[in-house]
Amino acid sequence: SPPDWPGEVHFRPIGRVCSPFREKFGIPRQARLAPAARARLEMLPPYDREEAFSGLEGFSHLWLLFVFHQDCLAAGWQPMVRPPRLGGRAKIGVFASRSPYRPNAIGLSAVAWHGLTRDQAGLSLSLSGVDLLDGTPVLDIKPYVPYADALPDASPGFTGKLEDRRWAVQFSDEAEQQLAGADPDGRLGLRALIEQVIGLDPRPGYMDRYPRRDTFALQLHNYDVQWQIAGNHARVISITGAA
Ligand code: SAM
CATH class of the missing domain: 3.30.2310.20 (RelE-like)
Structure with a gap:
């Protein structure tokens, strides 16, 4: 591989989620399915600085990149998984799924955000519609950009075939x-x-x-x-x- 190829990548969490979900059972299987699922994202030093969020005011939603830290890091991954959406029976490839058990246990959720607060707990973001376990480490935050991220004509693959x-x-x-x-x-x-x-x-x-x-x-x-x-x-x- 080229000399600058990183054989391993080390990331440091920038924040930690405080959510009502104290165990995995019951957590919605995707973000936004339960708008009443409110959470706080507490920023960790040295990322707990207001200026790092300057310009975010006009956005209603954020992308969170986070770590499926509970069980998934230790359990590793399999090339095929059984998504609950298919009744937990049929197998599909891990890269066709949103399974938390993946080669790099990284999750991606678009959530609503409702502002920044500074209090005794430090700097935190108010969120809703989360599918995140309490304590989830967050790696990055990016604004949700409708013109680039909303794809109304996208095909839903196997996820669209079942009725809600x-x-x-x-x-x-x-x-x-x-x-x-x-x-x-x-x-x-x-x-x-x-x-x-x-x-x-x-x-x-x-x-x-x-x-x-x-x-x-x-x-x-x-x-x-x-x-x-x-x-x-x-x-x-x-x-x-x-x-
Ligand atoms: N929206 C994200 C994505 O697509 O990458 C997550 C989808 S994943 C199917 C959602 C499930 O991950 C939740 O229902 C919960 O069981 C699990 N989960 C959430 N936070 C977790 C964490 N910190 N560690 C392990 N599992 C977690």
Whole structure:
């Protein structure tokens, strides 16, 4: 290889995501599927400088390049993967997928951004529509540029062939009470987050092989949310403080 060819590349995270997703289960499978998924991107020194964001005001969305740091770095990659979008059964090539298990565990998400804040936690960006685990290391931020990045005529490949199904989400009386206690002033936006995350049906594609199992749990913020599939809707049965 040429003398300036980098056999290895070392990148240093510029920031860290604080998101409501404390475990992988339940995280939307793409950015923007759950607009209520709000997050903060805390900038790390020496990148925590306002001037590095000067000119970003007029943009509504950002690209984030980040590391799938949980499990994926250690697990390595396989040339073929089974995307949930195909029911977790059919295999496709890793480069035809958005699988986190790839040769370089780098993710790419277009998210809405709502401004910069400087407080005791340092400099941070307010984001929404994220598909990122709490603690995700971010490698780079770029503005989303509609004329170059929005491609309305693009073919969706295998992802376009399946119909989107969103579950209607209802809350039991007990869950309603627990929700009122967990997010009394609605500041967490917990109701919308639960509705959107469960509405996307985060169960693995192979769940229909286990028709007897009907109660599921995931963690959002510091709450364990349990729900059941009941007919044509999902029913939240409890929202309790996580241990
Ligand atoms: N939009 C990105 C992309 O296309 O590169 C991510 C798509 S990937 C299919 C989304 C999934 O990655 C989430 O549902 C979650 O399971 C997983 N994920 C998110 N953040 C992660 C992290 N920091 N480490 C490992 N897995 C993560």
